[in-house]
Amino acid sequence: MSQPILIVGGGPAGLSAAHAAASAGRKVTLIEKEDRLGGAPILSGYAKLVPSHEWASDVIGAMVKRVVDNPNVTVRTGARVQSFDGTPGAFTATLKDGGKVEVGSAILTTGFTHFDSVNKPEWGFGTYPDVVTTTQLEQMISSGKGVRCPSDGRKPDRVAILLCVGSRDRQIGREWCSKICCTVSANLAMEIREELPESNVYIYYMDIRTFGLYEGEFYWGSQEEYKVKYIKARIAEVTSDGKRLLVKGEDTLVKRPISIPFDMVVHAVGMDPNVDNMTISSVFGVKLNKYGYIERKNTYTTLCETSRPGVFVAGSATGPETIDDSIAQGSAAAMAALTFVPAKTPAEAAE
Amino acid sequence: MPIHEKSLIRPEKLVEHEELVIEGMDVSGHWSTFIEGRSVPDYNETLQEEIAALPGGENIHRCWQCGSCTNACTVNALNPDFNPRYWIYLIRMGMEEELLRDKDIIWQCVSCNKCTYACPRDVVPEQVMKATSHWLELKGHTPKSPSMIFDEAFSEQVFERGKIEDGLVLREFFKRTGQPVTQPWLVALVSGLVKRFPVFYLMKLGLATVFRPRTRGWGKARDAIEEYVHECEERNRRAVGLGTKGAK
Incomplete structure (x- = not known):
């Protein structure tokens, strides 16, 4: 078994899988629908990553270079898979442009889609220019322009970060926790306070899930060192008094209504299943789970398997995932694909 | 020192001693205002x-x-x-x-x-x-309000006969709430009617008090409604751990 491996999606998981498989000497074809590699951290312009505080362009950029420079990897950007036929060990992927790729197995690292805040109109995104998403805030920081109110470019004095926008919400059919937004918000809050020491940053939460080791540096660090304030309230609505944004809700711990002016409101947007998952599911013949992510066949024993033998999955295609875990899963998927032995057909078994 | 946000303190928790001397210091009256602690004495697990x-x-x-x-x-x-x-x-x-x-x-x-x-x-x-x-x-924490008593007298009649007789609903309501039937507004209404003397209307009204109007063939509906109401009541009483209504 030494057929090439097809990897679909050039984000952290895909780059990691491609590097691992190519380093082991296997030929890899990496398909990316956008015009460049890097996935969400590069395409959405993330700033400093959790937990290492390295710039996304530096670390993910290095991963891209490592893959592009590897002679075992063929990169196809601006490409999509039209159909995926054949049997495990002998698949043929037909691309949209008519090109064909013969592979023994495939790894889906198709990632996620940021939640579109327009779907929660009561929180003012799309109505007021100074209501932004965490993605936009990342871009303000990574572009070097700094955190400014989009309406008039002023430095915000008071910033509210609303958690669970597009997560943990049955009203809009998103019951899952997106896992990373609490920590990302704490990280961004610290970035804002560092750039604008005069500013005041408030995080409105239902529960705080800065899990594992993030507890110390991000949850407590943001409070103790950076004086970020955490208020237990789910905001009811964001309106405007004509000058500033008005945030309304109930501070549930002191049982009092909130009606506080802010200069900037940030939505900590969650992770939706990739908008293309229905297509991916039908092209590759893999099942989706009840939330719309690609279903993993097993949790233990075997890793990264989908419902179709020979097709593997890694990273946030399977559900909300951190960048470092996506990278680890990419390696695991490469290992699964490298050691994959297709089950014998009845005819072969008879020989 | 004055107590800030006094509105947040429950009045029964504010205690003043009219005569109090602590370590030789007279702190009678508002000088000895204490706030008693608020504690949760028990949980009702059910x-x-x-x-x-x-x-x-x-x-x-x-x-x-x-x-x-x-x-x-x-x-x-x-x-x-x-x-x-x-x-x-x-x-x-x-x-x-x-x-x-x-x-x-x-x-x-x-x-x-x-x-x-x-x-x-x-x-x-x-x-x-x-x-x-x-x-x-x-659980009996809320006494019946007058409007609820009225609703009961009203619906009892509907369940029983499929129709209501206004006079009876009123009389039952006054009886159950302990009010006299001779309400000034009612006296004015009746005396007004008598003055204008609409013979047939008064006859109808008089007859209705004797022969209570009833929807034809109501018996089956009445039984079904009564059964349903009883069923709901019993289910709710069971839900909160109360006995059947007969055993109340």
């Missing part, structure tokens, strides 16, 4: 189950205390003490005594259902408010 067993309370266990219901609430905007999020917390923790402090406002929910559409967990707080009001009534 409270959540009881509410959940009543119609509408089924999803109470889902609540994660985000406050969306209170934010959205029509009544809360007028009266900050009307706080569905807080009551759901009290019920889930079994803090019955605290809940009963608000027994006179819980039923003020206007069923606008804004909370229902705001709740990210589909708790359906409006239905929980209904179940809670029902629980208060079943």
Whole structure:
């Protein structure tokens, strides 16, 4: 078994899988629908990553270079898979442009889609220019322009970060926790306070899930060192008094209504299943789970398997995932694909 | 030192001693104002189950205390003490005594259902408010209001005969609320009628008090309604751990 491996999606998981498989000497074809590699951290312009505080362009950029420079990897950007036929060990992927790729197995690292805040109109995104998403805030920081109110470019004095926008919400059919937004918000809050020491940053939460080791540096660090304030309230609505944004809700711990002016409101947007998952599911013949992510066949024993033998999955295609875990899963998927032995057909078994 | 935010302190917790000397210092009157501690004396472990067993309370266990219901609430905007999020917390923790402090406002929910559409967990707080009001009534925490007594006299007649006789509803209402039948407005109404002397109307009215009007063939409907009402009552009583009505 030494057929090439097809990897679909050039984000952290895909780059990691491609590097691992190519380093082991296997030929890899990496398909990316956008015009460049890097996935969400590069395409959405993330700033400093959790937990290492390295710039996304530096670390993910290095991963891209490592893959592009590897002679075992063929990169196809601006490409999509039209159909995926054949049997495990002998698949043929037909691309949209008519090109064909013969592979023994495939790894889906198709990632996620940021939640579109327009779907929660009561929180003012799309109505007021100074209501932004965490993605936009990342871009303000990574572009070097700094955190400014989009309406008039002023430095915000008071910033509210609303958690669970597009997560943990049955009203809009998103019951899952997106896992990373609490920590990302704490990280961004610290970035804002560092750039604008005069500013005041408030995080409105239902529960705080800065899990594992993030507890110390991000949850407590943001409070103790950076004086970020955490208020237990789910905001009811964001309106405007004509000058500033008005945030309304109930501070549930002191049982009092909130009606506080802010200069900037940030939505900590969650992770939706990739908008293309229905297509991916039908092209590759893999099942989706009840939330719309690609279903993993097993949790233990075997890793990264989908419902179709020979097709593997890694990273946030399977559900909300951190960048470092996506990278680890990419390696695991490469290992699964490298050691994959297709089950014998009845005819072969008879020989 | 004056006590700030005195409004947050429950009046019964504020204690003043008229005559008090501490270590030779006279601190009588307001000099000796003390605030007694507030503590939770006990949990009623079955409270959540009881509410959940009543119609509408089924999803109470889902609540994660985000406050969306209170934010959205029509009544809360007028009266900050009307706080569905807080009551759901009290019920889930079994803090019955605290809940009963608000027994006179819980039923003020206007069923606008804004909370229902705001709740990210589909708790359906409006239905929980209904179940809670029902629980208060079943447990005997809320005396019957005049309007409820009127409703009972009214519906009893509808169940019984499929029709009502206005005079009887009124007489029953006055009897059950202990009021005299000779209400000034009623006397004025009747004397007005008598003055104009609409013979047939008065005859009809008089006859109706003797031969109570009844929908033809009502018997089966009456039995079915009575059975259903009885069934609902028994189910609710069982839900909150009360015996059957006969054993009340």
